[in-house]
Amino acid sequence: MIRKIGIIGCGTIGSELALAIDSGKVENASLIALFDILNINAIQLKSKLQNSNPSVFSDFLEFVSSTSFLQADIIVEAASQEAVRNFSKKLLDGGKNLLIMSVGALSDYEFLSELIRSASKNFGYIYLPTGAIAGIDAIRSVKDVLESVTLTTTKTPKALADAPFFKVNNINPNKISKKTLLYDGDAANAVNNFPANINVAAILSLAGLGIKKTSVKIIADPEIEVNQHEILAKGVFGEIMIKVRNVPSTRNPKTSFLAVLSAIECLRSACNNQMRIGT
Ligand SMILES: NC(=O)c1ccc[n+]([C@@H]2O[C@H](COP(=O)([O-])OP(=O)(O)OC[C@H]3O[C@@H](n4cnc5c(N)ncnc54)[C@H](O)[C@@H]3O)[C@@H](O)[C@H]2O)c1
Structure with a gap:
């Protein structure tokens, strides 16, 4: 089954993820939406894609009321802790699976419980990549x-x-x-x-x-x-x-290259219905 992917945040991690999906490095995945508060970042990223034609958004309400959102199976957050705080609940309430990179936002355990309740009610799943560490x-x-x-x-x-x-x-x-x-x-x-x-x-x-x-x-x-x-x-x-x-990744010295690779591998695992290794 092909999983339709939307990406929030078209910076270092979001771009590498989009390029990985576009080049077939993430099997069973199709990129259908890019969302960034800086429209130019999403537009520039789209221009680098060879095999995908995602819709581009810079307004969250427009994004969640679009056909792309309706069709999406997994939304990836690769934006900021603020984006996690502002958007996650609405995404899960909309029945989406959510991959969160800005895990720091989940140190507020009350907020995290709210998200888990929403995921459970709407049959969604929250993916948290290992990121910049291992083990x-x-x-x-x-x-x-x-x-x-x-x-x-x-x-x-x-x-x-x-x-x-x-x-x-x-x-x-x-x-x-x-x-x-x-x-x-x-x-x-x-x-x-x-x-x-x-x-x-x-x-x-x-x-x-x-x-x-x-x-x-x-x-x-x-x-x-x-x-x-x-x-x-x-x-x-x-x-x-x-x-x-x-x-550090070449584009953003604050983001480790390992974190980028971990995001790609987490998405691969989320789109692979046959086998999970090491989970
Ligand atoms: N889990 C980990 O180990 C790990 C490792 C590295 C980075 N991160 C986190 O992942 C996130 C992305 O990292 P990055 O290096 O790609 O950052 P980046 O700065 O390169 O890119 C972030 C992109 O998101 C956009 N953005 C910011 N706030 C937004 C919002 N509210 N709504 C929509 N778009 C928004 C920005 O315009 C930018 O294009 C950061 O929050 C970072 O802290 C997590």
């Missing part, structure tokens, strides 16, 4: 016997510089000249201090112990050339140690 399948497996889980993220001071943490603590990120532990606390507080890092902490928290019991360390290292995430999980099952060293 979420293992963390899910040991969830009931998990005693502790710590995420240690190491980035250059420049990559972290936008974080509110620096203003609040009156620290100049440009003056960090050696490897420095900036934050050591729970994921809930990390969200406020380093919101750009929240997607990784959020998916780990959802899979494991929740946002208050997941520990997060943020390290600034002027020498590191990649975005590094390490997970250490402990329990009666033993220990799980995961380390990824992510190269």
Whole structure:
């Protein structure tokens, strides 16, 4: 069965996904709609496609009242946390399956419960890709016997510089000249201090112990050339140690190439009705 796909957000991840569908890298998928608040981004993306002819939208109400929306099986959000907050419920209420990239928006568990209720009522499904880390399948497996889980993220001071943490603590990120532990606390507080890092902490928290019991360390290292995430999980099952060293995507240095690939693989899995590997 061919699954009809709509994409919200035609930036780094949305574009790579659209190109993957267009070139046949995602089997059983057909791209039928592109939506972006910046119309030009959707138009430019459409112009790069060779085999698909999606309708283009920049107004959400117009999108949800269109024939394309009616026909769509899966809507991919690759836009922003705000887009997740504003659109997800309406998409699920409309009976759509939803693949969410801006997972950070789901650290509000009341909002997440609302989405799950809506998906359940309308026979929809919410897909959350592993994104910029790995091993979420293992963390899910040991969830009931998990005693502790710590995420240690190491980035250059420049990559972290936008974080509110620096203003609040009156620290100049440009003056960090050696490897420095900036934050050591729970994921809930990390969200406020380093919101750009929240997607990784959020998916780990959802899979494991929740946002208050997941520990997060943020390290600034002027020498590191990649975005590094390490997970250490402990329990009666033993220990799980995961380390990824992510190269940034060429288009958006804040988005790891792995996150782009993870989005494509998640969609592939959602469109493959025969077999799921490692889930
Ligand atoms: N889960 C993960 O591990 C992971 C990893 C990387 C990025 N992300 C998240 O995925 C999202 C997309 O990342 P990206 O690198 O493609 O970003 P990007 O900035 O390259 O592209 C985002 C696109 O979405 C559009 N957009 C923004 N807000 C919108 C809205 N409310 N409605 C419609 N369109 C909107 C923008 O105009 C832009 O074209 C971001 O929220 C990012 O934080 C998640």
